[in-house]
Amino acid sequence: MSALACKDPVMPSAKQATSVENQWEKELQANKSRDVWQRPSDVIDLLGDVSEYKIADIGAGTGFFSFRLLLRGASAIAIDIDPRMLEIIESFKQNLSSEMQTKLETRLALPSDAKIKKDEVDIILIINTIGYIENRIEYLKQLYEVLPDGGKILIVDFKSRQLPVEAPSLEYRVPLFQLEQDLANSGFTSIESNDAILDYQYTVLASK
Numbered sequence: 063m064s065a066l067a068c069k070d071p072v073m074p075s076a077k078q079a080t081s082v083e084n085q086w087e088k089e090l091q092a093n094k095s096r097d098v099w100q101r102p103s104d105v106i107d108l109l110g111d112v113s114e115y116k117i118a119d120i121g122a123g124t125g126f127f128s129f130r131l132l133l134r135g136a137s138a139i140a141i142d143i144d145p146r147m148l149e150i151i152e153s154f155k156q157n158l159s160s161e162m163q164t165k166l167e168t169r170l171a172l173p174s175d176a177k178i179k180k181d182e183v184d185i186i187l188i189i190n191t192i193g194y195i196e197n198r199i200e201y202l203k204q205l206y207e208v209l210p211d212g213g214k215i216l217i218v219d220f221k222s223r224q225l226p227v228e229a230p231s232l233e234y235r236v237p238l239f240q241l242e243q244d245l246a247n248s249g250f251t252s253i254e255s256n257d258a259i260l261d262y263q264y265t266v267l268a269s270k
């Protein structure tokens with residue numbers, strides 16, 4: 063699965079962007095409906111007070127969650143395998159205060175390696191991306207290794223049923239029971255899933 067094949071239904075692609083302003087405009091339009099069905103604020107609330115934490119946003123795309131984490135006082139590493147996404151985030155970053163800018167880093171990853179150093183982050187977030195990751199258990203094991211004891215991972219993705227919003231084909235969705243099993247097989251504990259908070263998506267929070 064290449065990054066280019068990841069057609070995000072809610073984020074404009076880099077190709078569509080003719081300028082940062084244009085991109086912002088598209089972003090705002092697209093995000094209006096997404097704010098309703100994905101309720102990013104409620105999703106971040108699942109992590110509690112994140113203001114002291116450094117969070118890796120794997121498959122950051124154009125930074126929908128990375129920027130919201132900054133607004134909660136967290137530091138974020140926006141990680142993606144598509145350099146064009148990171149360029150967009152870097153462009154948006156220029157509009158932030160210098161204090162916020164220092165709290166946001168972009169990082170180019172490989173499909174099989176998120177490039178997170180050991181104990182570098184407290185929390186890992188994977189939103190609308192887990193279905194694109196091949197060799198999921200191997201990948202999750204790597205993430206488990208780099209997290210400190212007590213570190214957390216939060217994964218949010220689409221339920222495996224017909225949905226009234228644009229969502230990836232079933233091929234790129236991971237059923238909740240499968241993901242729970244994969245997290246357990248990768249070493250994670252205290253696996254708490256919820257498929258009731260959001261209408262079209264499930265959330266899974268797990269700890270090291």
Ligand SMILES: C[S@@+](CC[C@H](N)C(=O)[O-])C[C@H]1O[C@@H](n2cnc3c(N)ncnc32)[C@H](O)[C@@H]1O
Nearest residue numbers: 065070121122123126142143144173189190194
């Ligand atoms: C559907 S988008 C989600 C973007 C963002 N998380 C959001 O919720 O708006 C999926 C993103 O994951 C990236 N991606 C796909 N496979 C990846 C991998 N193995 N590691 C990191 N990023 C990946 C794609 O390049 C794309 O930007």
